[in-house]
Amino acid sequence: MLVLTRKLNESIIINDTIELTILAIDGDQIKLGINAPREVDIYRKEIYLQIQKENSEASNLPTNLLELLKNKK
Template sequence: MLVLSRKKNQSIMIGDQVELKILSVEGDQVKIGIVAPKSVKVHRTEVFEAIKAQNEKSLTISLDVLDQLNFKKND
């Protein structure tokens, strides 16, 4: 993990297209602005994990349905 110190109104570039801007620091809370192309998905970690879990659940359901369809076809 790379650890960097930044102050209000300073930025960090990730690659050529993603910029993280420090908008404010209030106590233990830091507000960050993210400038990225629309093609780059940006989510909070908890939202990303929920999406990932839902996608994995959908995949499992789809495989179960395929198995059921295959079973009926072989009858």
């Protein structure tokens, strides 16, 4: 992991297209601004992990799920 120190209003550039800027510092919290192309998905980690979990669970559904649902009538 790369660890960088930044002060208020300083930025980090990633891959020429993403800029992270420290907008505010309040105690142990920071406000982070992200400037990135629209096609770049940006999530808080806890949301990203939940999406990954739900996608994994959905991919484990039976392959014949539609047939099973039709036969329930």
